[in-house]
Amino acid sequence: MTDVTLQNVRKEFDGVVAVKNIDLQIPDGAFVTVVGPSGCGKSTTLRLIAGLERATDGTIQMGNEDVTAVEPKDRDVAMVFQNYALYPHMTARRNITFGMKSAGDFSDEEIDRQVREATAVLDIDDLLDRKPGELSGGERQRVALGRALVRDPEVFLMDEPLSNLDAKLRIKMRAELAKLHSEFETTTIYVTHDQTEALTLGDRVVVMNDGRIQQVDSPQRLYDYPETRFVAEFIGDPAMNMLAVDISSDGTEYEAVGPTFRIPLPEGDGLETVAGGQALLGVRPESLSVADSADRSSFAAEVTVTEPLGDSLLLECRTGDQEFKLHAEPRTAVEPGDRVALTVETERLHLFDPQTGAAIYHAAAAQPPEETGPIDSTL
Amino acid sequence: MSTHEVFTDRLQAGVLLLPTMVVSLLFLYYPTVRAIGLSFYQASLARGDVFVGLENYRRLAGSTEYLRSVLLSVLFATCVVVGVMAVALCVSFLIHEIEVGKGLYLVAVIWPYALPPAVAGLVFLFIAHPNIGIFTSYIEALGIDVNWFSNGPQAFVVVLIAAVWKQIGYNVIFMTAALGNVPESLTETAELDGVSRTQRLLRVYVPIISPTLVFLVIMNTIYGFFGTFAMVDLMTKGGPAGATNILIYDLYRTAFQFYEFGFASAKSVVLFVAVGLLMYGQFRLSDRYAYYGG
Amino acid sequence: MTSERIRRFETEQLTLHVLAATVAFLIVLPVVIAALVSTKRAGIVTSIGDLAPGGHALSNYRRALIGLEFWRYMLNSFVMSVAVVVGKLIVSLLAALVIVYYRFPYKNAVFLFILFTLLLPVPVRFVPLYRLTTELGMGNTIFAITVPYLASATTVFILRQHFLSIPASLVETAKVDGVGPLRFLWSVLVPMSRAVLVGVSVIMFVYTWNQYLWPLVIINAESLQVAQVGLNLLRGQASTGEVAWSMVMTGSILTLLPPLALLVLFRRQLLETFTIQQK
Numbered sequence: 001m002t003d004v005t006l007q008n009v010r011k012e013f014d015g016v017v018a019v020k021n022i023d024l025q026i027p028d029g030a031f032v033t034v035v036g037p038s039g040c041g042k043s044t045t046l047r048l049i050a051g052l053e054r055a056t057d058g059t060i061q062m063g064n065e066d067v068t069a070v071e072p073k074d075r076d077v078a079m080v081f082q083n084y085a086l087y088p089h090m091t092a093r094r095n096i097t098f099g100m101k102s103a104g105d106f107s108d109e110e111i112d113r114q115v116r117e118a119t120a121v122l123d124i125d126d127l128l129d130r131k132p133g134e135l136s137g138g139e140r141q142r143v144a145l146g147r148a149l150v151r152d153p154e155v156f157l158m159d160e161p162l163s164n165l166d167a168k169l170r171i172k173m174r175a176e177l178a179k180l181h182s183e184f185e186t187t188t189i190y191v192t193h194d195q196t197e198a199l200t201l202g203d204r205v206v207v208m209n210d211g212r213i214q215q216v217d218s219p220q221r222l223y224d225y226p227e228t229r230f231v232a233e234f235i236g237d238p239a240m241n242m243l244a245v246d247i248s249s250d251g252t253e254y255e256a257v258g259p260t261f262r263i264p265l266p267e268g269d270g271l272e273t274v275a276g277g278q279a280l281l282g283v284r285p286e287s288l289s290v291a292d293s294a295d296r297s298s299f300a301a302e303v304t305v306t307e308p309l310g311d312s313l314l315l316e317c318r319t320g321d322q323e324f325k326l327h328a329e330p331r332t333a334v335e336p337g338d339r340v341a342l343t344v345e346t347e348r349l350h351l352f353d354p355q356t357g358a359a360i361y362h363a364a365a366a367q368p369p370e371e372t373g374p375i376d377s378t379l
Numbered sequence: 380m381s382t383h384e385v386f387t388d389r390l391q392a393g394v395l396l397l398p399t400m401v402v403s404l405l406f407l408y409y410p411t412v413r414a415i416g417l418s419f420y421q422a423s424l425a426r427g428d429v430f431v432g433l434e435n436y437r438r439l440a441g442s443t444e445y446l447r448s449v450l451l452s453v454l455f456a457t458c459v460v461v462g463v464m465a466v467a468l469c470v471s472f473l474i475h476e477i478e479v480g481k482g483l484y485l486v487a488v489i490w491p492y493a494l495p496p497a498v499a500g501l502v503f504l505f506i507a508h509p510n511i512g513i514f515t516s517y518i519e520a521l522g523i524d525v526n527w528f529s530n531g532p533q534a535f536v537v538v539l540i541a542a543v544w545k546q547i548g549y550n551v552i553f554m555t556a557a558l559g560n561v562p563e564s565l566t567e568t569a570e571l572d573g574v575s576r577t578q579r580l581l582r583v584y585v586p587i588i589s590p591t592l593v594f595l596v597i598m599n600t601i602y603g604f605f606g607t608f609a610m611v612d613l614m615t616k617g618g619p620a621g622a623t624n625i626l627i628y629d630l631y632r633t634a635f636q637f638y639e640f641g642f643a644s645a646k647s648v649v650l651f652v653a654v655g656l657l658m659y660g661q662f663r664l665s666d667r668y669a670y671y672g673g
Numbered sequence: 674m675t676s677e678r679i680r681r682f683e684t685e686q687l688t689l690h691v692l693a694a695t696v697a698f699l700i701v702l703p704v705v706i707a708a709l710v711s712t713k714r715a716g717i718v719t720s721i722g723d724l725a726p727g728g729h730a731l732s733n734y735r736r737a738l739i740g741l742e743f744w745r746y747m748l749n750s751f752v753m754s755v756a757v758v759v760g761k762l763i764v765s766l767l768a769a770l771v772i773v774y775y776r777f778p779y780k781n782a783v784f785l786f787i788l789f790t791l792l793l794p795v796p797v798r799f800v801p802l803y804r805l806t807t808e809l810g811m812g813n814t815i816f817a818i819t820v821p822y823l824a825s826a827t828t829v830f831i832l833r834q835h836f837l838s839i840p841a842s843l844v845e846t847a848k849v850d851g852v853g854p855l856r857f858l859w860s861v862l863v864p865m866s867r868a869v870l871v872g873v874s875v876i877m878f879v880y881t882w883n884q885y886l887w888p889l890v891i892i893n894a895e896s897l898q899v900a901q902v903g904l905n906l907l908r909g910q911a912s913t914g915e916v917a918w919s920m921v922m923t924g925s926i927l928t929l930l931p932p933l934a935l936l937v938l939f940r941r942q943l944l945e946t947f948t949i950q951q952k
Binding site: 383384396398399406407408413474476477478480484485486490497502513517547553608631634647650651654658 | 717783
Binding site: 050051052072073074077078079081082083084085087088089090098099100102103105147151 | 840842843845846847848849850851852853856860861864865
């Protein structure tokens, strides 16, 4: 186990910058997920840590050692790939031991013992004599995990390891990965494009976009206090609604004013800086609801589409020329074309700078919960 | 951004490439360069080399015999290409259309790929022999005098048939593979539209497999120029009266019967330029047909 | 389908079978004639009636192989072909490994340098090559008919295409695990490329076995000559008397058998490999 530190790391491919001078600190024993849209640089970052790519600039440290120029095999990392990367002509057992034997750092007894332990944990003991072609997708990924486990590396690197599995199996394997990590407590860096995976697995989630790190935080804080418009819209499904508003103030009270609504904003940091200016009002779909009766913060909207999801009713609405989505109670009697009155849970509002996308204000910021992520508890 | 290129040790790379590079340089590039050099000399093993400048090329340009050999080779190669591809396309289509038992027919028609040209030459020399050939009496009964040992055009045709026969297998291999890759849905659409079998071949399949056909035109042309050397050598020795004296045979005789290495080198250079132009032609053509996929 | 349509389909298929069988028969016929003649004492067949198989198969083949020493030419051809196949395979595997799995400057130039040799077939360079091999003291030796064949753009190209179709994550895993390039080649690439390696080996064998022009000019000792050229020598040696043609056909069948056997045995791998070559 070790910690990993990236300082000012940059990677260019033939003049195209894939990773733009990022800094990242991954504590010893953490399970860090890296999430972002495709092409955001997350896989390149992982491959830089693995040593499969050489950084154009910056340094990578593991423990106290600068590994920027160190060969992958000397970094003591193990990697798990999306397509499992199993050798099709070798049995599961040979797949697991091939790398160890080739590297020559392990004695035969050690290899045997490690294989026995790892395969017992992964429950693949009776699959060892089969070839990958005779295994299901889930079994293949277990074997690939086994191959990583037996080497008892300092760091696990996982590149979308569950993306080739079907939805049900993905959820099951997700739980098992979490269990494995709590058992071995090996530093794990996990790249995914799936925000659910990122939030459920990571003690700490790194959101990347366009080669830059947008935010590093615990899953709940990422959801509650997105630092940028990108994070706000990327995390959460359906995405956070963004409404263009003017911020009006009478000196003590603030309001977000749109063409058809006025929404009061609870007092908080940042409000005075935008008073009288324009901002984007961020409202999550679950912070809006259909009102029984109109009050000061409610406003009227027209329903354009209804999508019954079972546990809730997703409504697409329009007010003025702005569109947004909200989760209503299931079985609410509305149809496209209806006009409804909506209320806002004002403690869950956010304001973003329309130009830079940076967060200006979080309504709940008055009492942010103390950071007590599992990272600290594992130490 | 995953990549196959994970190894970076340049010294290792150099060492592993060395055998291919050394053999290529020594036995492929160097002789070619040397042929160009030698083509400016009057060279023979016995008398040593004398620089003659462009004399060999002047001689080539002025030689009606060589010009005849050039035209003959072009005609021969054209006949080989057209003949082989027409036959092979029909055969491949036939096999493609058969539902059950394709495999057996396929083996029965692709085997000439393995046929040594020397064997093809000797077997044809035997079965088409003017005096003792097995079919000679039947053909002569039709009123044709089989005398290709002395009749130039007949000799040309007999060598041509042997050459086509030997090359069918190679063409069928590529054509059946290409036909097999034509999407089933296109065949079904054509059938629903009531397109006849022949129309389907000419209007649907041929355009789709055109990249393969372009590739085969080039391979067959090279075969027509070079691959038929053994047949000419064993069946006609370039005769009668030069009727089958294709360029490669002419070159062989210049070098190894008359020992005129300088002159032969000039002829080699001409051949090299011809191959280069052919390959360039294929490159351009397959570029043009690239949108059909391949 | 209605019964009428089924009947029409069956008639069509029957016609196709008859046509295909006829074509196959015509393509096989010359060799069948040669095979029949090789069983007869006198090789003179001037009508279809003469084609009945003779009873001299054993004595003909024995005479060709032992009496006229055709075994020597066959053996030389074997040595040449096997040496070229094995040598070319090793040399090309190493080159393809570098071209696919190494990162180094001017890589494209190196690949082009190898591909460009496609423009230099034996016929355009055999005259200067003759001089070169003679000067190197290799004339009239087994080296003259093997070493110049060892570099192969075609084989390198086919192997490269195949390697590129293997997921990159396999070599990345190997790299992270500390598996070296040669071990990766031997333990991963070679076992994963079996069909293609068999296919290119058949292609190389057929190509080498069927070489005629180069052995003809560079080898002038009969004891070192290959089967293709040996056939003509056989014709000369047997040309006294009427048995000549049955001897020549016997030799022809012997010369055809090795490549034909490989083609029939490994046709699946061969066809698969040809599909790669064209890409």
